[in-house]
Amino acid sequence: MIDQFLNRNRSEISVVPRSSIAGRTLALLVAIMTFLSCVTFGAVYMVQNSAVAWSSEVGREITIQLQPVQGDEMTSNVRTAISLALDSPGVGSAKELTIEDSERLLAPWLGDEFDLEGFDLPRLVVVHLSDPRAFDRASLEEKLNQSLPDATIDSHKPWQQKLNAMSGTIVFSGLLALMLIMAATILAVIFATNGAMASNREIVDVLHFIGASDRYIAGAFQSRFFAIGLQGGIVGGAAALVFFILAGIITNYLLPSQNAEQVELLFGQFSLGWLGIIGLIIVVAIIAGLTSITSRITVHRFLAQVAP
Amino acid sequence: MIEFDNVGLHYGTGPEILRNLNFKIDPGSFHFLTGPSGAGKTSLLRLLLLSLRPTSGKLTMFDKDVAGLDKEAMMAMRQHIGIVFQEFRLLEHLTTFENVALPLAVRGEPEASYRSNVQELLDWVGLGHQINARPELLSGGEKQRAAIARAVIAKPELLLADEPTGNVDPELAERLLHLFVELNRMGTTIILATHELHLLDQFRFPRLQLQDGEVSIHD
Numbered sequence: 011m012i013d014q015f016l017n018r019n020r021s022e023i024s025v026v027p028r029s030s031i032a033g034r035t036l037a038l039l040v041a042i043m044t045f046l047s048c049v050t051f052g053a054v055y056m057v058q059n060s061a062v063a064w065s066s067e068v069g070r071e072i073t074i075q076l077q078p079v080q081g082d083e084m085t086s087n088v089r090t091a092i093s094l095a096l097d098s099p100g101v102g103s104a105k106e107l108t109i110e111d112s113e114r115l116l117a118p119w120l121g122d123e124f125d126l127e128g129f130d131l132p133r134l135v136v137v138h139l140s141d142p143r144a145f146d147r148a149s150l151e152e153k154l155n156q157s158l159p160d161a162t163i164d165s166h167k168p169w170q171q172k173l174n175a176m177s178g179t180i181v182f183s184g185l186l187a188l189m190l191i192m193a194a195t196i197l198a199v200i201f202a203t204n205g206a207m208a209s210n211r212e213i214v215d216v217l218h219f220i221g222a223s224d225r226y227i228a229g230a231f232q233s234r235f236f237a238i239g240l241q242g243g244i245v246g247g248a249a250a251l252v253f254f255i256l257a258g259i260i261t262n263y264l265l266p267s268q269n270a271e272q273v274e275l276l277f278g279q280f281s282l283g284w285l286g287i288i289g290l291i292i293v294v295a296i297i298a299g300l301t302s303i304t305s306r307i308t309v310h311r312f313l314a315q316v317a318p
Numbered sequence: 319m320i321e322f323d324n325v326g327l328h329y330g331t332g333p334e335i336l337r338n339l340n341f342k343i344d345p346g347s348f349h350f351l352t353g354p355s356g357a358g359k360t361s362l363l364r365l366l367l368l369s370l371r372p373t374s375g376k377l378t379m380f381d382k383d384v385a386g387l388d389k390e391a392m393m394a395m396r397q398h399i400g401i402v403f404q405e406f407r408l409l410e411h412l413t414t415f416e417n418v419a420l421p422l423a424v425r426g427e428p429e430a431s432y433r434s435n436v437q438e439l440l441d442w443v444g445l446g447h448q449i450n451a452r453p454e455l456l457s458g459g460e461k462q463r464a465a466i467a468r469a470v471i472a473k474p475e476l477l478l479a480d481e482p483t484g485n486v487d488p489e490l491a492e493r494l495l496h497l498f499v500e501l502n503r504m505g506t507t508i509i510l511a512t513h514e515l516h517l518l519d520q521f522r523f524p525r526l527q528l529q530d531g532e533v534s535i536h537d
């Protein structure tokens with residue numbers, strides 16, 4: 011279909027056979043390479059996206075840790091910490107992390123039956139920042155320490171930095187993989203193009219004998235290779251899209267919701283969004299473009315070598 | 319139009335297939351090229367098609383020394399030459415119509431401009447009913463006629479034909495020869511290689527006789 015469209019404006023005769031083994035190999039190869047590139051790109055994009063989201067989420071949260079003391083003093087200490095926090099600029103909300111909350115958080119590791127009641131755990135006040143830039147950590151720390159010398163503030167900065175470093179590494183490796191896949195695509199296209207040209211050598215010779223210029227022959231082969239590359243690219247890109255949709259469905263429905271949450275926490279939501287899909291289309295276009303340029307150069311080099 | 323000046327030819331390190339060729343082909347002439355199998359008829363035609371270069375001497379075609387032609391000039395010259403190969407060399411994936419129209423298509427002419435011409439020519443050589451058949455479905459004689467049609471469709475100034483009547487019955491052979499004579503009358507220079515001497519007797523055209531690598535002309 012695509013070749014018909016491409017051929018319509020050239021000449022009505024398709025000088026290069028529509029379906030040859032070499033052509034099918036090339037289409038499959040481009041499809042696979044496009045699929046790999048798209049999956050790599052999608053994974054990188056999702057990791058990057060959720061790392062950014064996560065990082066900004068984590069950056070909006072600090073905790074105040076209060077050393078355990080006996081009896082009612084604990085409760086009043088917690089209240090003091092909450093009100094001090096709420097008085098600080100940039101703070102949206104502050105609330106205590108109760109023992110039940112802690113148990114719920116630790117349940118996946120310690121089991122439902124586990125009872126924290128008997129332990130002297132530090133109490134935590136979770137402070138959510140509405141405006142992290144307006145928040146002044148040092149002044150809150152000072153105020154806290156006047157009445158509660160034991161209190162410490164924990165902002166997840168080190169965590170955040172680690173996370174950024176990790177996602178940075180993943181993104182970098184992904185981009186490296188993407189570049190290697192593209193390089194492999196170029197090499198494979200060179201081989202496939204040379205193979206296709208060699209297997210169509212008789213056509214090239216006959217065309218030369220009846221006076222066809224290299225430009226004409228190259229044009230005929232290039233439009234074939236372009237159609238093949240485009241077909242392969244679209245198939246590979248569509249397969250990658252299906253892959254992401256299926257992966258999203260699987261994480262959403264197959265895993266118990268709690269586990270899915272954790273998977274999502276680690277890998278982000280399995281959805282690309284419009285930006286991601288536009289990114290996939292750009293990847294497909296780059297592969298199709300690379301295939302087209304590579305085969306163009308290879309065809310010209312082949313024609314320059316054959317004796318007319 | 320064509321001038322051989324002491325032209326010699328050998329393949330690789332092999333023996334000289336052709337040597338001491340000295341003759342001229344005038345525009346509008348008709349020559350038979352004869353000689354036993356292996357005498358070098360196809361080789362001589364390949365020289366004229368520019369697919370081989372002389373290994374010695376000087377070959378001038380269309381007022382140009384072929385030794386000095388670059389690829390582009392060569393292709394431009396080939397657009398004035400029609401060739402019928404001994405082994406036809408039709409493109410297997412194209413129909414008879416497309417094979418015959420190919421020389422016009424590669425010159426960038428739109429199909430609308432040549433459709434009826436190609437149709438007419440195919441009717442004339444008796445291939446009207448096979449217009450959409452691929453070469454594998456054609457008989458030897460039909461392929462030969464398709465190859466001839468392809469060579470003449472673009473009205474070349476020089477027509478080279480290698481055994482163009484080798485695969486057809488004598489009656490059709492005579493008709494095809496009359497086609498070549500007709501083309502010649504309209505101005506095409508023709509060199510036709512054959513070893514079927516009995517066919518030539520009814521035509522009073524000069525013969526280039528190849529023997530032991532050398533050519534002699536018999537008027």
Ligand SMILES: Nc1ncnc2c1ncn2[C@@H]1O[C@H](COP(=O)(O)OP(=O)(O)OP(=O)(O)O)[C@@H](O)[C@H]1O
Nearest residue numbers: 329332335353354355356357358359360361362404
């Ligand atoms: N590509 C080639 N490489 C080496 N030798 C060749 C090549 N083509 C032809 N020859 C040799 O050149 C000689 C002449 O061959 P050519 O094909 O020109 O003869 P011909 O007169 O056309 O014969 P025929 O009537 O059988 O077609 C032969 O001895 C052949 O072996």
Ligand SMILES: [Mg+2]
Nearest residue numbers: 359360404480
């Ligand atoms: Mg021969």
